[in-house]
Amino acid sequence: MSSSTGNKDFRDQLGKFRLDSNNPPSLPSSWSHLPAPDSPLDSSPARSKRVSTACDFCRKRKKKCDFRYPNCSACTRAGVRCTIPPPGPQVANTSVPRDQLENLQKRVQWLEEIVRRKSGISVADLATGTPIDGEGDPDWWYQVPAMIATGSRAPASIPSPAGSSGSPAPAGPTGSEAPTRVGTELPNVGEIFRDQLEHRRPSVARPTSAPRVLRLSSLEEAEQVAGQYFDSIGYQYPFMSRLEFMNHLRHIYSGGVPSSEVHNAYHITMAIALLIGSVDSTKPAEFYHASQETLPLALQNEDLPSVRALLGLALYTSFATAGPSIWHVLGTAMRLATSLGLHKARSYPTTEEEEMAKRAFWSLYNFDRLIASTLGRPLGIADEDISVSLPRELNDDGTEVPGASAMTIPVQVIRLRRIFSRIYRYLYSSRPQPPPREVAATLSQFRREVDDWRMSAPVFPSALLYSTSYYDYLYYTTLLLMYRPSQHNPTPDTTSIISCGDSSIQVIRSYWDSYSIGKLKWIWLTLSQVYFAGITILWCLEQNARALREARPAPWHPDEQMMRRATQAVVVLLEEFGKRRAGVDRLAETFRHQSTTIFSQMAYQQQQMEPNQPVPQPQDPGPPQPPISLAAPPPPPVPLAPILDDVLLVDGSGTVPMIDPQMAEQLSYSYNWFQEEMASYYTI
Structure with a gap:
């Protein structure tokens, strides 16, 4: 032509x-x-x-x-x-x-230049129709991740950028004279996706009207229920402003129609508050289902209200027996928070916006650490990736009062969670097990940090009982996590055994105090902590029995009466849980069997050490005797099961029950078993 x-x-x-x-x-x-x-x-x-x-x-x-x-x-x-x-x-x-x-x-020139910069192939020098992919494969880009990971080159048949034809480049030796291939100049993956990352879906104004709004009988009742939320959960997860929420509450009860995000926050908060103060879940479920009507609208934008909506949903799931997986909800919230950069130090237009963003992130951080350690799963974000500072201790009127503000308790809790996070990462990881001497030294350092935290924890006057008791509870649960058997400390030393036992008793006392005044939260997190503390006491007693069998002094010397009361309290609490949560009755029976075996072993060893004392014969236990409680229960008396005493240490045949030599291993296994069992049963 x-x-x-x-x-x-x-x-x-x-x-x-x-x-x-x-x-x-x-x-x-x-x-x-x-x-x-x-x-x-x-x-x-x-x-x-x-x-x-x-x-x-x-x-x-x-x-x-x-x-x-x-x-x-x-x-x-x-x-x-x-x-x-x-x-x-x-x-x-x-x-x-x-x-x-x-x-x-x-x-055409512009597009050719883009191709050259992105792939390293100079298509301007190639004839039209020339194949430019390895072996004719039009999708050779799927090899890029592997090339980045291994540092290998691209397929040999990809032509050199300097090539003027479609023939493959010669497979000569590598060196200064060898032609430059695509593999030596890998595409910048971050640059490829930067446009998509920098141009996320734009925010769209949420609808100003909302579907049906549920209301309690009066504004006074609604304010009382909401106050229960902020006086309990609000101290732990302060991602919502109490003043702002109460203003929205009054607007709703005056006949106003809330926006979609306010509608969702109001209903999910009231659902959580009703679950805290009531055994009946009918009313909370109604508020929860109402919140779901506007949840898609609350989550339509990548912004702070979306993070708060996910946090509210996760809190409800932790209290209710129904709802989405809390693990998935928290994972979504953490990814959204990091996408928004809430974990990084940054500037905000106003102090209020900055503080609310900090509160949302650190509430998410606190919740993530609690759920991950309870379920034995990875943390949602590494501490090294966090540069945002802690929230300021501001009151609702904006005044900053360090040590005496509404944010004093949350900030103090976050400080402990940061220590807690390092303990969890050190002891519960898949890294090679460090030497015992190193573990002991590290635990000693952690213990000093935790002790310093408790000694320096300021007390918020208007929440005196709450702050002090809550600080004690967090202190002992942290010690329990630190000293109980773990991947890097499978055979704890005497210090660990003593700390484990004493901390477990104190954790159970804390829950028993709440139960005695009718304020125990019947949620799976409480169930987990009670059961973990109970089997830890049994494990410490088994370590005592093992030491005596090996002619060594017992490492743990607890107060006998206090230890038995704590064990009995676990039995009672598990039985009460069984009335409210399906499947817990089996857990209570397992713990009763384990505790009976351990106490039988203790009694048998004591008899062996005192050969002149006659072996006690089985007796008729008779009617259940009122136990000695950890705290005086209010009227009417709290129903309790028979106390664990020597009358329960032998069966009806008059013989001592068979002592399982693998009991300690079974108790250690119970930690992981219960985490998996609970997560699967409650779809966590």
């Missing part, structure tokens, strides 16, 4: 394209470093701007065209677009801008 014929065919096809010369295509922000279509990519001599055909406007007016580029003088004066008729009969009714050809050439 002659060159003139080829040029004619190209001109004939040119009219099929319309390209607005006044609005050239814009570049994404991440590609701002590339040459724009308006500027030449090389320093080649300028092409001729004249054309040999008069424009349509001059032809219709039968005037002489001065062929100015890109608009002639007549078109410029008239304010019209200067177009020329394309050659050929196919598109005779279509006109194109005078600078159409140059714009197309610029665009």
